[in-house]
Structures are given as structure tokens and as C-alpha cells.
Amino acid sequence: MARHSGELARKWREVSNSKKTPPEYDQNNSLLTLPRTILNAFTGQKVEGVNKQLLELVQEASRVLLLIVDSLGLNLVVKGGLSSLIKDSSYSTYLTSTVPSTTATAIASLATGEPPLLHLSLGYKMYLKEVGAIIKPLKFSPVIGGPHESLREAGVSISLNPCKTVFERLSTSGIKCYYVGPQSIGDTTYTRSFTKGATFIESISLEDTLTLALKALKKSNETLVYAYWDKLDKLSHEYGPFSKPVEYLLTGFEKVLTELLRDLRQVKNSVLIVTSDHGQISLRGGKRIFLTEVLGFLENLYMPPYGESRFLYLHVKKEKKFLEIFKTYLEPFAELYRISDILHLFAPEKKRTPENVETFLDHAGTHALIPRENNVLIYPYAKRDLEFDLKGHHGGLSPHEMLIPLIIFVNQ
Incomplete structure (x- = not known):
């Protein structure tokens, strides 16, 4: 098991010079394995695509918190980001994102445990055959413009998700499920589609997100909480993934997460899983x-x-x-x-x-x-x-x- 940032760095050196990194579906090393393994751990039912090492760590837990840090790429971690957290972790390794490596696609896979070909959330801009238009699914609006949820306001009422969510599947077994995320995404068609079966809790900051997630985790003896934080993605787009603002943000994030871990020790049989939806590449020098x-x-x-x-x-x-x-x-x-x-x-x-x-x-x-x-x-x-x-x-x-x-x- 890779337990220190040095081992992750060695893995990064193995692949960082390659031009392409495909999703490792068959090795159960893509982010699809997270919801599948969580489902197996809670229900005991055999599920395809489970990561055995991860299952060993979570199968005895009755409370699981999955923290999704938007744009936290392995490239940031191997440069020293979160080094003390990784050193103190029970287990650390890498996963591959979806194709495309973008929020609309990866979050859908984390919510369903299914690959893009099945859940059909194919990018920031996608062709929605049902309405005969190219739309922005996260905003549920036409690609040419319009306010958020303008398609819903125009009377378009559909689900963007043809698959069952992990929350729906766990809820039938009596597992309480919660999803903590920014206010801006709370009442949207995309969020409704991919959090079905979970109670959505709106948050306004990292500190608020973690506080609400911890509170939700304690509500039942068997609980799954997804928490999503998007500030890193915004700064990485604006300044670049290796910029000073990103470095400062990660430093603060590590300190806040250390405090969360201290409080989490009071929650018996709990597991915190930290991951991301994708990384980012610097566009410096690109065309x-x-x-x-x-x-x-x-x-x-x-x-x-x-x-x-x-x-x-x-x-x-x-x-x-x-x-x-x-x-x-x-x-x-x-x-x-x-x-x-x-x-x-x-x-x-x-x-x-x-x-x-x-x-x-x-x-x-x-x-x-x-x-x-x-x-x-x-x-x-x-x-x-x-x-x-x-x-x-x-x-x-x-x-x-x-x-x-x-x-x-x-x-x-």
C-alpha cells in the first residue's frame, strides 16, 4: 500500500511523461471504484468493479464521508500539497478520472458508479437529443446563453441521469445518505438528477461544508455523506494549477482538514475518503x-x-x-x-x-x-x-x- 507522498511521486514519475493516461477501468483503479466499493461495504452484496484494498479499509465502517475536492490533481499532491495529511493517512494511492476529465462527467460517475457511456453526462457542453439542442448540463441552459435553469423555466422537465444513484441503492437498505455542496448548485436539474436518494445540504464555504458534513455523518448509525468543494477549481482556472493562490489555498485546506480529522476521531466506525473529480493542466505556452x-x-x-x-x-x-x-x-x-x-x-x-x-x-x-x-x-x-x-x-x-x-x- 502506498502510504506516503514519496510513493505517489514515484508513480507520478512513471506516467507523467506519457502524453495520455486512459481511465483504468479494468484494473478497478478509476474513480468508478469508489461508489462501487462503498456500496459493497454497506450492503455486503457482491458488486463488480470493487477495489479490494479500499474495501478492506471501509467494510467495517458504518459512517463514510467522501470529500470531493474539485481539481485536486495528483500533480499538486506530488509537488508537496497535503504532504502531512498523506503521511498521517491510513492509505493513499491514485485513481484515474473519467473521459472527459471534467466535473459534469466525473461527478455523475461518482454518484452512480457507472462510466460515461451509461450515464451520458458527457461534458460541460453536451448534445441533449431529447430537446434537440446543445446545452450546459450543470446550468441546464442553452449553450448560447440564458440564466441558470432557463430550460426548466421554459417547461423542460427531464432527468439528466438514466442510471440509479448509489444513494438510491443504499436508501433501500436503510442507509441514510447526504450530499453537501455549494448553494449555487443546490436546486438544479443536474444536482437533482445525480443526488437522487440523498438529502442535499447547501453550504457556503469549506469550513461550512465540513461542519455540515460532520453533523450529517452523526445523524444515524449507518450514514454515507458526499461533500463537494469547488474553490480549488476556480482558482486553478483563474491563475493556473501551480500558482501561488492555489498553493496558499491548499495550505489552508490542509490545516482545516487536520481539524476535521481531530473531530472525526469522536465519531466511531468512521472513514474519511478524500479524492477529486479531475486535475488541471497549465495552459502556459499552449496554443x-x-x-x-x-x-x-x-x-x-x-x-x-x-x-x-x-x-x-x-x-x-x-x-x-x-x-x-x-x-x-x-x-x-x-x-x-x-x-x-x-x-x-x-x-x-x-x-x-x-x-x-x-x-x-x-x-x-x-x-x-x-x-x-x-x-x-x-x-x-x-x-x-x-x-x-x-x-x-x-x-x-x-x-x-x-x-x-x-x-x-x-x-x-
């Missing part, structure tokens, strides 16, 4: 490619591209013609794949059927355009998109985006 400037690009698509600026879905009209455009203008900056050739990124083979693959392709399109190195591909739906000035980003397949820590504290 920003505006796709509206690529001759013939949009004309050879059935609809504008969507997904992430680090992972784009395309509905290509004529592959041969589009391939010519790609080779002429984009090949130095990105890679082009048929979606049908990279299904393994969205689900392990044993999870794929002709029916669910067909449904997935309806949502994902025909091709994926993935930037090389730390480039970004920007399709400006609105004028504000032309002012893209983020210093850090995610969504792609680099180790910086795909590798996240798993840190566990057992209190029995």
Missing part, C-alpha cells in the same frame, strides 16, 4: 485555436462542436472531406479519432452492449477532437468565448488532468 477561423470546419459538421475545449465531440458529415481539413489546419495541434474506435475510454468492454453504444453515439457524435499537449480548441458560441483567458484547464487525457489522489483515514 489557443479558434475553430471558427478554420476554413470549412463548421460547414462539414451537422452541428457545432461541443464537450470541452480539451475534448470535443463532432458530428462529421463526410469523413474524407473533414479529414482533409483536419490535416491541413489542425493536425499539429490536435488528434482526431472516430468515437467508435475509442469506446474503451467511455466504458469497459463488459459494460458495452449494442443498445447502449447506439444511444451513446446519438449523444457523442461520430468523432472526437483532442488537443495535443496543453493546447485548447475553442468554438465561440458567444462573444465572451472569444475572451478565453484561463490559465489552467481540464477535460483532456494528460496525466495532469486524469490522475487524482485517493487518501483514506480510518477511525474505528
